[in-house]
Amino acid sequence: MTTEVQVPDIGAFDDVPIIEVHVKAGDRVNEEDPLITLESDKATMDVPAPVAGQVAEIAVKIGDRVSTGSLILTIDPGDGAVEAPPTLVEQQEPEVPAEAGGPDGSHGSVMANGDKVAVGATGSTGAEGIAGSKWAAGAEGIAGAVGAAGAKEVIEMAGPATDFTGVHAGPSVRRTARELGVDLTAVTGSGPKGRITKDDLLAHLRGPSPAGPASPPVVGPAAGTGIPEIPAQDFAQFGPVETRPLSRIRKLSGPHLHRSWLNVPHVTHHDEADITLLDPYRRELDAAARPDGYRVTLLAFLLKASVSGLKRFPEFNSSLSPEKDSLIVKGYYHLGVAVDTPEGLVVPVIRDVDRKGIIELSQELSAVSGRARDGKLTVTDLQGGTFTISSLGGIGGVAFTPIVNAPEVAILGVVRSAMKPVWNGTEFTPRLMLPLSLSYDHRVIDGALAARFVTYLSDVLEDPRRLIL
Amino acid sequence: MAEIESPAARGDVHAGVLVLGAGPGGYTAAFRAADLGQSVVLADQRPALGGVCLNVGCIPSKALLHAARVIAETREMAAHGIRFGDPDIDLDALRGWKDGVVSRLTGGLAGLARQRKVATLRGTGRFVSANLAEVTAADGGVTTVSFDRAIIAAGSSAVRLPFMPNDDRRVLDSTGALDLASVPRRLLVIGGGIIGLEMATVYHELGARVTVVELMDQLIPGADRDIVAPLAKHIKARYENIYLTTKVTGAEAGAGTGTGTGKHADKDAGGLRVSFDGPGAPDHDVFDQVLVAVGRVPNGRLVGAENAGVLVDDRGYIPVDKQQRTNVAHIFAIGDVVGPPMLAHKATHEGRVAAEVAAGQRSYFDARVIPSVAYTDPEVAWAGVTETEARAAGVPYGKGVFPWAASGRALSLGRDEGMTKLLFDPASKRLIGAGLVGPNAGELVAETAHAIEMGADAADIALTIHPHPTLSETVGLSAEAFEGTITDLYLPKRK
Numbered sequence: 001m002t003t004e005v006q007v008p009d010i011g012a013f014d015d016v017p018i019i020e021v022h023v024k025a026g027d028r029v030n031e032e033d034p035l036i037t038l039e040s041d042k043a044t045m046d047v048p049a050p051v052a053g054q055v056a057e058i059a060v061k062i063g064d065r066v067s068t069g070s071l072i073l074t075i076d077p078g079d080g081a082v083e084a085p086p087t088l089v090e091q092q093e094p095e096v097p098a099e100a101g102g103p104d105g106s107h108g109s110v111m112a113n114g115d116k117v118a119v120g121a122t123g124s125t126g127a128e129g130i131a132g133s134k135w136a137a138g139a140e141g142i143a144g145a146v147g148a149a150g151a152k153e154v155i156e157m158a159g160p161a162t163d164f165t166g167v168h169a170g171p172s173v174r175r176t177a178r179e180l181g182v183d184l185t186a187v188t189g190s191g192p193k194g195r196i197t198k199d200d201l202l203a204h205l206r207g208p209s210p211a212g213p214a215s216p217p218v219v220g221p222a223a224g225t226g227i228p229e230i231p232a233q234d235f236a237q238f239g240p241v242e243t244r245p246l247s248r249i250r251k252l253s254g255p256h257l258h259r260s261w262l263n264v265p266h267v268t269h270h271d272e273a274d275i276t277l278l279d280p281y282r283r284e285l286d287a288a289a290r291p292d293g294y295r296v297t298l299l300a301f302l303l304k305a306s307v308s309g310l311k312r313f314p315e316f317n318s319s320l321s322p323e324k325d326s327l328i329v330k331g332y333y334h335l336g337v338a339v340d341t342p343e344g345l346v347v348p349v350i351r352d353v354d355r356k357g358i359i360e361l362s363q364e365l366s367a368v369s370g371r372a373r374d375g376k377l378t379v380t381d382l383q384g385g386t387f388t389i390s391s392l393g394g395i396g397g398v399a400f401t402p403i404v405n406a407p408e409v410a411i412l413g414v415v416r417s418a419m420k421p422v423w424n425g426t427e428f429t430p431r432l433m434l435p436l437s438l439s440y441d442h443r444v445i446d447g448a449l450a451a452r453f454v455t456y457l458s459d460v461l462e463d464p465r466r467l468i469l
Numbered sequence: 470m471a472e473i474e475s476p477a478a479r480g481d482v483h484a485g486v487l488v489l490g491a492g493p494g495g496y497t498a499a500f501r502a503a504d505l506g507q508s509v510v511l512a513d514q515r516p517a518l519g520g521v522c523l524n525v526g527c528i529p530s531k532a533l534l535h536a537a538r539v540i541a542e543t544r545e546m547a548a549h550g551i552r553f554g555d556p557d558i559d560l561d562a563l564r565g566w567k568d569g570v571v572s573r574l575t576g577g578l579a580g581l582a583r584q585r586k587v588a589t590l591r592g593t594g595r596f597v598s599a600n601l602a603e604v605t606a607a608d609g610g611v612t613t614v615s616f617d618r619a620i621i622a623a624g625s626s627a628v629r630l631p632f633m634p635n636d637d638r639r640v641l642d643s644t645g646a647l648d649l650a651s652v653p654r655r656l657l658v659i660g661g662g663i664i665g666l667e668m669a670t671v672y673h674e675l676g677a678r679v680t681v682v683e684l685m686d687q688l689i690p691g692a693d694r695d696i697v698a699p700l701a702k703h704i705k706a707r708y709e710n711i712y713l714t715t716k717v718t719g720a721e722a723g724a725g726t727g728t729g730t731g732k733h734a735d736k737d738a739g740g741l742r743v744s745f746d747g748p749g750a751p752d753h754d755v756f757d758q759v760l761v762a763v764g765r766v767p768n769g770r771l772v773g774a775e776n777a778g779v780l781v782d783d784r785g786y787i788p789v790d791k792q793q794r795t796n797v798a799h800i801f802a803i804g805d806v807v808g809p810p811m812l813a814h815k816a817t818h819e820g821r822v823a824a825e826v827a828a829g830q831r832s833y834f835d836a837r838v839i840p841s842v843a844y845t846d847p848e849v850a851w852a853g854v855t856e857t858e859a860r861a862a863g864v865p866y867g868k869g870v871f872p873w874a875a876s877g878r879a880l881s882l883g884r885d886e887g888m889t890k891l892l893f894d895p896a897s898k899r900l901i902g903a904g905l906v907g908p909n910a911g912e913l914v915a916e917t918a919h920a921i922e923m924g925a926d927a928a929d930i931a932l933t934i935h936p937h938p939t940l941s942e943t944v945g946l947s948a949e950a951f952e953g954t955i956t957d958l959y960l961p962k963r964k
Binding site: 164165168169170171174175178179180181193195 | 830831832833835836837897899922923924926
């Protein structure tokens, strides 16, 4: 009768945390309604209901870590339950200020409806067991006597919430910890006498990078840079203001960019590539591709050219070891492509670029950027990058300083190409020039090497025939 | 009365959040929930919001205690050169002032409810099911209220002693004592806790000869003995009798009926013959009135919790988690009904948590300490761990004590019996408990509660400049005493 809903194939990731539970026992759901939201790296992924029906039992709560195949909940597709009358609260819900609101409505509804927030934030497992023994038994007895309406509402009481007794943190920090679901007993205080400050909480939340146990714990300089916060200002005293919540993506990418910017000593090398020859070739391919529903953009060529450069200069396809005493050079070429979405910047990764041709890459780029804009990227889409390209090509500009997508060591920025007069030894000739801005981690790459890399890229882009070499 | 209508609701009215009980916890929960966008119905049997605390508890008793304080101070000043005549007490006017204080506050609450569009229902609320309650008015009219979430704030009731002639109007509970119908010549207060001693303070100053009988071997059994000692000494010298470790074994009405009125009603009506069992207590004695203040019992069984599937334990408490949820996820409980200490300021904080969780926020009751205050003369107040508890639990502690005899401010008030005692964790030096006795101790304890919540250590408190000359200095000086840096006392070196 009931359908078990399990975590679908989310790629090779285990122990992905649940950041939201959208339903509670007794809720009616339609097929494809989001049930829970998983988060890993920079991706969030909703698990949709496979069938319509009524949620019978929920086996997970916010904070639980799940893997492919983990039981999420059971859905009763039958139509037996009485539907509660619409309530004032439900009618009013859109007006309730949603904490995590913003453009993404699904987050808002969780925060606005108390029943959808899991009881008790502690313990990844075992809440059921604790609840079962002491509470549920007695409650069932009582509920049984008063009929189904009562019984339906009886839930298991979660295990005791983490006790903050003995934690050195003031009441406001303790409340913030509760709001964010942070176990204060696991937070290290940086304040006087080990006092936990609000900054400690936030640093703890950013925490070790979610890439998994393989990645080093982030306790480096960025965790507590000692940089004084920018003092808060009451902008309203100068004129009207409006506070808009950041999108989820921006909230997640912000700390990552900040961490990269602070940890990596950046240098940006600027150059121009002559793509006068490449451009007509690209247009030809593009024209041929259009009937098939994809475009051939310069990005595909940049991917190919970059792979060629990465193979020649393996330092660019590496990462510093956690101990910073060796270089981990990667034997695969997965390239990230920064995609602008309405929710913010995401960087899906195109895998094995070295084994794909321009056509295949173009098709994949079309597909992946579409998914990115629709917010449908999976965790797999975002992991494993070795080098990143950030293209502002369609918009304009002369040059910019992209931020290295750590732990990668270099990122290539491109802006719009422009026809420029170029001296060919005897005269100025009009050439289509593509500005290239390569930011790199100076701990790994020296200026001379960067200059050689960019020069090589320019050479490859100048003569598209080299791309196939 | 309620204006909320929803055609789809099953009850006469529908509430996003139904709050049962409009005491400090209940109205706080209702107001907070309304401020968070919920549609709220607040039900209470009293005509005025505010529950026991505002109507027949904390507030009216504080008004009367202030009157008592004025009487005491004018009398004390006689020894220092200012002599007034004996007070001429107009009981009706005093009662009127007290009632005015109450109605001003409860009227303010009604206004706050209106501004928030909280619908109030007068009557006794009971659950019918897990989503429906009925509120029965005094005239028998029933209003059904369906709800999405409910907060039980049903409070507590004074314990009645089975052997007392409880229908006799000379047998009072705290509510009756606050009515101030008359001042008896001899008053027996059964129960030497906070409520009993506060009422004893009032009636003593109004002219009654007071006897206090307490079952335990000290007054205010929750507080440390050394903190209570100055109070015990003060009242022992003034009251007729204090019987400790003594049981009241029976009581019977004397010749009168107790139905008389006026100032000397009790005299005309004969007395209540009360028998005792305890060292130092007589076998029996006769009193004009008896105040029973032996404790309060939770009202958990009075709200039909079983109809909603909400568990009530065998003492009448409703168990909740740190988010104030009962075993039924959408029903919360707060205040006296969830467990001791039965204090308004605990209930209001729990009420906020329940309302916030009901509105979808992740709130928890994470307060470390709930201060207690006895508004006696002198006042007794404490927060956090008491020395008695620390010893019993084997919690290590260090102590800093400052006797108010060395406080210029206390002496200039004509009082030297006070004491401030701070308990510290010996390893971290953080404040873990405080006990104070003396005039205004109830105000001083707030600083220590704040210090504990903030994790302040002895140096933090000692290095905070306290204004001079104030009683608050005694807190800073106690921390100095613990640190061994105090100059206002001479303490022999510890090591």
